[in-house]
Amino acid sequence: MATLELIHVVKKFGDFTAINDISLRVEEGEFVTLLGPSGCGKSTLLNMISGLEDVTQGEIQMNGKVVNQLGPYERDVAMVFQNYALYPHMTVEENIGFSMRLRKRPKDEISNRVKGVATMLELGHLLHRLPRELSGGQQQRVAIGRAVIREPSIFLFDEPFSNLDAALRVKTRGEIKELHQRLGVTSIFVTHDQEEALSLSDNIAVLSTGKLEQHGSPEEIYSKPATKYVARFIGSPQMDMFSGDFLMIDGIPVYHIGDAEVPLPKKIIPPTQPVDMGVRPEFVMLGTKGFQASVRLVQPVGPFTYVTVDWTGGSVTARVNGVSHLKVKESLQVEFDPEGILFFDRETEKRRDL
């Protein structure tokens, strides 16, 4: 187990800056996810941590020691690749045991350890199969087995679920979480899937085009996004954003969105710079209080129904428990729960607590 620290890390490919001054600390045994859309540099950052990609500027430290110059193996990291990268000509047993074979461990030691790992990952009956004879989920477990047998200081996962179908993805996610709880090894996980990030991680680092937007616990990232970017990226359906204006009506602060007036708690002091307002669907209430709107779209998703309503100059999506009997064009009233209202500086896009 190890701590990992990135200190002002930069990666350039020619003139292109892939990673722009990222600093991040990962504690011993922590499960951290690098989350961002494709092209944000999260895989590059993972490859830099692994030692497969060198660092242009800055330092990577493991257990307080600089590892910039060390190769992947010397860093004692193990990696699960997006497409698994199983050795096609080797059986499951040989794939899992390959790193031990390289270290010239005795045959029966290798065989015992491989069997142990394979049993843990429910691969015991597949030891003599070739990768091409396995299902996607099984191949994935072999890739994990190859990493587990190393007993590394840090596990690195590069989008390991992206080739699995939805059902298997959720199942494997649970398995990875259990594995981490059991082994307690520091883990860095790369994904573009917010649900994976939220469900697996102790902490999430949200990246956008080579920059670190926010680093925090899943709750923080979800309910206190540091920037508009994070607010929009996390949560499905997306947080609705409004570019409105503050007004004081009878000593009460009100945020104007088109025709609608959203009353806010008295303690809020309207700022001098313009701010945007954001609200998630679960904080939008439909009923008989608030401003007037009409239903545009009703989307049931099982436990909830997402209802999108329109008014002159705005639209918002609300989450309704269970099945909704609202009809399109039906008119109703909309209220925002002040607890869930967030403000973002229009210029800097940073969150502002008013």
Place this chain on the structure above:
Amino acid sequence: MAHNRRYLNRFFIRLALVTFTMLALGPVLWGVVTSLFPLSSLTSQPPDLNPANITLENYLLVFDTSRGLFSGLINSFIIALFTSAVALAVGSAAAYALARLNMPGRNLILMTILATQMFPGIVIAIPLFLVMSRLDLVDTHFGLIMVYLSFILPIVIWILKGFFESVPMELERATAVDGASPLQTFQFIVLPISLPPLFATGVFAFIETWNEFFFAIILTRINVKTVPIAIAEFSGQYTTLYGQMLASAVLASIPVVILAIIFRRFILEGFVEGAIKA
């Protein structure tokens, strides 16, 4: 209607395939038949193909040392073997470098390699002969191997480069994370998964060299006559020993046919499949 049309389509496709096969195999069949009859049956008008006349005498006669078939087989074998071995050794290294290393001038090198293939043989035949005779390399194994290498190597490099590019980069990254040195990566991963394509390419080079006639006839005299030349020499100024000529041709084809069968199996074997889940 659509049903009928599909059957009709299938019928025409099969007819075309049968026609093509007959056109391709007809001469081969005629060659085998010819090799089994004595010259007298073949030269009579019309040819007397009475099965009672079938004999293996042609096959026994062609191994008469003065006919040069036996030494031709040995020469061809030496030349084809060396050419394909060197082509593989040099070609695979070059192809791996061209596929994996991001070196300056990579495209220029690739296009230059390809450009060597653009001249018809006849264009370079005379200058090549002059150079080879100045270097005293006419009628030597070494000379012919060098000439064949210059034709085979570019093709080998292009074929293998395509293969190496199809090997996923992640495999090499995975070995690096597992703690393998570049040499170990080559030994345990790259080499084993490359064996089928290497073998197939080697067989291809061997067959090409084995069958080559044009440069062999220009660049050999007595010592290094290859099989195609030996076969051609059954056609003399006054007589052509059809039976023996075709018996030799049948014998010379056997290694090629065997290799072609193996070649086909290896080409079809998608060994890298399963490495990566796409």
